[in-house]
Amino acid sequence: MAETEFAEHIYGNVDATQCSNLDEDNVYANQQTITTETRDERKTEGGKFTGGDTTEVKYYRVAVVSLGLLCFLLLAVIMSVGITGTAERDQLRNEIQLQQLMYNNLTQEKDQLQALNTNLTQEKDQLQALNTNLTQEKDQLQANNTDLTQENNKLLGIIRWTCFGSSQYYISSEQKTWADSKQHCMNLGAHLVIIDSEEEQRLIYTQGKRAWIGLSDSETESIWKWVDGKVLGDSGYWMKGEPNDTNGEDCAEILPQKEPLASWNDESCRKEKNYICEKAK
Incomplete structure (x- = not known):
């Protein structure tokens, strides 16, 4: 009850005529002031954001350029290693082919020598058999000669x-x-x-x-x-x-x-x- 009375006392003291007689220009002036302040604040905030964005862009560009240089150097190293590796691989392939050719030649020579050795062994065996036969014939002839x-x-x-x-x-x-x-x-x-x-x-x-x-x-x-x-x-x-x-x-x-x-x-x-x-x- 007391609170109701207090509110009525406050709002009752307000002059309705004064409220109605407020100058409309003041209202618009205040509104313009608020709008101006808001814009200034936005400009101020926008200015701060623009300045920070410029520094970050510089750092970003430096990082991009550094990364690009690093990639270029890495690519150059990879290409150099690739070229060197390719040359060594080609040289190794040539050496392997040469070794394979030498191995094939040695294998052929070995086969030829084995075949020659086999032929010589057969000829030796034939000569030994022939010599044995001739020795037996000689002994027989000598025995026959002795008898005769x-x-x-x-x-x-x-x-x-x-x-x-x-x-x-x-x-x-x-x-x-x-x-x-x-x-x-x-x-x-x-x-x-x-x-x-x-x-x-x-x-x-x-x-x-x-x-x-x-x-x-x-x-x-x-x-x-x-x-x-x-x-x-x-x-x-x-x-x-x-x-x-x-x-x-x-x-x-x-x-x-x-x-x-x-x-x-x-x-x-x-x-x-x-x-x-x-x-x-």
């Missing part, structure tokens, strides 16, 4: 053997040392001739060649023995003055140009002469 030689000697021996009494005699056409002559007679199944009688001495004398007989003193000097081990004794058909053992003459030979009953001579056993073999019929 023995047969030929037998045939020649048959032709050359001379019969007398109970013995056969072979008079050689080749010359050998006394020891070789003894061995050859043994190979023929005979021995160097042993003269047991005057008749046999005369027969051997007539063969007409200077030849070895089966008599020597090589075991004991001055003790003459026949090849069968029998000692000659005091008998013999020596030439005058023989045997004299000149220069180690230890083997006996017969000389047909002397007297038939004086035709033996001692001679060096190392000399080569004809020889006479004897065997039983």
